[in-house]
Amino acid sequence: AQSVTQLDSQVPVFEEAPVELRCNYSSSVSVYLFWYVQYPNQGLQLLLKYLSGSTLVKGINGFEAEFNKSQTSFHLRKPSVHISDTAEYFCAVIETSGSRLTFGEGTQLTVNP
Amino acid sequence: DTGVSQNPRHKITKRGQNVTFRCDPISEHNRLYWYRQTLGQGPEFLTYFQNEAQLEKSRLLSDRFSAERPKGSFSTLEIQRTEQGDSAMYLCASSLMTGNSPLHFGNGTRLTVT
Numbered sequence: 001a002q003s004v005t006q007l008d009s010q011v012p013v014f015e016e017a018p019v020e021l022r023c024n025y026s027s028s029v030s031v032y033l034f035w036y037v038q039y040p041n042q043g044l045q046l047l048l049k050y051l052s053g054s055t056l057v058k059g060i061n062g063f064e065a066e067f068n069k070s071q072t073s074f075h076l077r078k079p080s081v082h083i084s085d086t087a088e089y090f091c092a093v094i095e096t097s098g099s100r101l102t103f104g105e106g107t108q109l110t111v112n113p
Numbered sequence: 114d115t116g117v118s119q120n121p122r123h124k125i126t127k128r129g130q131n132v133t134f135r136c137d138p139i140s141e142h143n144r145l146y147w148y149r150q151t152l153g154q155g156p157e158f159l160t161y162f163q164n165e166a167q168l169e170k171s172r173l174l175s176d177r178f179s180a181e182r183p184k185g186s187f188s189t190l191e192i193q194r195t196e197q198g199d200s201a202m203y204l205c206a207s208s209l210m211t212g213n214s215p216l217h218f219g220n221g222t223r224l225t226v227t
Contacts, residue, residue: 090156
């Protein structure tokens with residue numbers, strides 16, 4: 001079975017600073033990887049996904065993530081954050097032949113002025 | 114695409130009562146999922162349907178929980194004899210049938226059991 005570890009539960013940064021949210025996964029088979037964002041009292045919104053091909057994927061709101069198979073990582077980055085990026089971010093994995101999406105425990109990103 | 118709709122948004126109930134939540138998925142999506150999310154945690158898988166068939170259930174889904182998707186469209190999640198530990202956000206999501214199709218989530222139903 002697959003699993004996801006988000007290495008930081010909270011990441012505080014200043015506005016316009018770069019940020020990296022770390023995600024490692026574990027699976028014995030090929031996987032698809034996703035990052036979702038959740039604003040307070042809302043559902044999850046897809047930021048980006050890695051299915052195959054280029055290991056650098058770009059998503060909405062200026063976010064990007066890099067798939068590293070050897071390190072089983074899928075870290076999320078943004079070169080310059082805004083106050084509005086304050087939210088909870090979830091990394092998720094699904095086996096390519098599977099149907100159950102498994103989430104990490106989330107990283108709370110707080111952008112301070 | 115009107116998105117995934119969940120009702121009600123909030124539900125407060127007393128311990129021991131039964132509650133039912135409804136989810137209306139995106140119309141062309143074959144798969145429908147239920148997840149539970151407690152404060153400070155990631156969503157935990159409960160169950161999923163492919164069309165009207167319930168294909169997988171988590172061990173988290175005790176006998177007090179039942180989910181249905183009678184016509185392969187909307188779904189209901191019922192919790193019988195609620196307990197305080199059932200307090201959580203219940204999220205519904207839908208997707209196309211392929212494994213690489215991302216899940217689209219509703220805004221959830223927040224259950225508080227007093």
